Amino acid sequence: MTESNLLPDTRTRLIAAGLHLFGRGGFDGTSTRELARRAETNVASIAYHFGGKAGLRQACAESIAHRVSSRMSLADADALPQDPQAALSEIEDTLRQFATMLYSAPEAEDFVPFLLRELTEPGEIAELIFTRLLLPRHVRLCRLWALATGRPAEADAVKLAVFAAIGQLLYFRIARPLVTRRMNWPGIGPDETAQITETVIANLRAAIERSRT
Amino acid sequence: MTESNLLPDTRTRLIAAGLHLFGRGGFDGTSTRELARRAETNVASIAYHFGGKAGLRQACAESIAHRVSSRMSLADADALPQDPQAALSEIEDTLRQFATMLYSAPEAEDFVPFLLRELTEPGEIAELIFTRLLLPRHVRLCRLWALATGRPAEADAVKLAVFAAIGQLLYFRIARPLVTRRMNWPGIGPDETAQITETVIANLRAAIERSRT
DNA sequence: CAGTATTATTCAAACGTTTGATTGAATCAA
DNA sequence: TTGATTCAATCAAACGTTTGAATAATACTG
Incomplete structure (x- = not known):
């Protein structure tokens, strides 16, 4: 001591x-x-x-699993919002949290590249990251998506739509050098993070709107 | 001889x-x-x-650059479609071609993992792939997007929206093991490819619709 | 056309270096 | 003293590259 x-x-x-x-x-x-x-x-x-x-x-x-768990806690699985609007809000919040972690959280900076690298190549580590970090959040997002659109939570279309939403955020991080090059950005600071996040959120809202009708 | x-x-x-x-x-x-x-x-x-x-x-x-160029030829840069509907169609076609190459083209199977791996880590190779393969197509897609929505082609929002669309396709391929696990798919065959492609195309249409209004 | 010179390519073997792992002694805190 | 931890030194194996001889293909010459 x-x-x-x-x-x-x-x-x-x-x-x-x-x-x-x-x-x-x-x-x-x-x-x-x-x-x-x-x-x-x-x-x-x-x-x-x-x-x-x-x-x-x-x-x-395992260190990452711990740190991410503490920084992006899962909302209580039993406490789902009731109206579609609240469900949509929670989806948006989750994506924003995710984006913050991926792009601009200083304490995440050193482990995000590790996480992405392991996720892109199959193996025991990817397995651990997936089951411990991604899967539970994916499941909850599917339930929220179902609430927001009125579709069944375990429908393939819903699962894929959630993957697509998360995928956009992950892709912008994975392809960061490409994106900054094309955008003539000096890097990804708070402004750029906001632009990316708003793009993804806009896509999310459009997808949910269209899925609802 | x-x-x-x-x-x-x-x-x-x-x-x-x-x-x-x-x-x-x-x-x-x-x-x-x-x-x-x-x-x-x-x-x-x-x-x-x-x-x-x-x-x-x-x-x-360089071998990939040649093979992809021959398999996904760029439409003539001077011949842009005139009405928004035709522009949207060409965007959809491009994404479908891209998806086919990524998921189910047998002759692409051996080089797609190489391409993705190099794209995810910055370096001279990623540079080559980006400037030779991705950038010209991204530029054209931005022009088409502009035509389809009435927005300026080089607006940041347009570029990011195009990145988001392409990113979804790439992400589904990068995270293939994760996706198949979560979907309980045996692998990604023609049916699964179609489902993914339709998800992305649906997102595309929703985004363009919303961007137009 | 035959025979030779020349070049291009492939080969087994070896090079020096770096790799991940291990050893037994040294160091530390309790 | 004891058990935990760190250390310099060493190990065999694997690494990317190089070598010079052997072989295959091509060009030249009489």
Whole structure:
């Protein structure tokens, strides 16, 4: 106790290094020596704390799962809004939260690239991220969508529409270099984030309107 | 002359191997020995024909650029449709072509993963793919969008809306394992492709309708 | 047209480096 | 002292690349 040290745990530092380096260079593109250097520790610590490089990768994913869970809490599953307008509002709020996390939350900056990279290539990590983070939110969004449009919550069309809405946000982040190039943006700051978010929200409203009639 | 050999060029075989292996395992995750084995040649051929592993990667990208150009030709830039309805139709056609290539074209199957992987990580290759393949089509789609909605073609909102439309298609392909899991699909066949495409087209129509008013 | 010189391509083998992992000693806190 | 943790040093394996000889294709010459 009473940690007067300036540095966090070796364990914690290694996970931070993993998120950063795996997210940028990929798992194969990152060496254990790089990881150790960035975490300011010895290579052997990786094996000691995580059993190996693959174990560190897993620990990075679990670290994200925890942090995202705390930052984007699921609304109580039993408490669904009643009128369509309230359902739509909650969908919009969820997307906005998601966008904030993806584009401009400083504390998410180091793990979002890791998350996206793992999501784009199938494997155990993608599995974990999907079941723990994405799936429960997808299910709830489908229920909300159903409330907002009057369609059955588990209809294929509803599920796909929700995927499409989330997909737009994820895509803008994945293709960020392409988007900034085409838009002649210096980067994605608060203004640009707002523009993207409003585009997606506008698409959402249009889709729901059309689906309702 | 009179090639009675069963195999294509070593050069050609190496590019095919590169598209396949880089697309699945990534650049760092693929060794020159794997590449040579799959191309049924010697490792030294990589250096001989492409200067090295990185050169093969580049050649793979250029091969894609050629193949996509021939399969998805750009309509003549000077021949824009005149009425909004025709413009909308051409946008829809373009998206459908794109979807076919991404999801179900057999001859695209081996290079689509390569293309997506390179697009998701910034670099020289992504640059080439973007400027040669994506950008010209994006520009034309913006013009068509402008015609269909009456808005200025180079308005930020138009560019972003086009990105959002393309992004949906790309995302469904990138996140294919996730989508099939959630939908309880065995895979993405013609039926599933149609469902996805219709979802995106429906979103497109809704967005354009709303943008027009 | 035959025979030779020239070039292009492929090959097995080896190069030096880097990889992830492991070792046993050193260091630390309790 | 004890158990947990970190360390420098080392390991075999795999890495991308290079080598020089062998082979195949092409051009030249008499």
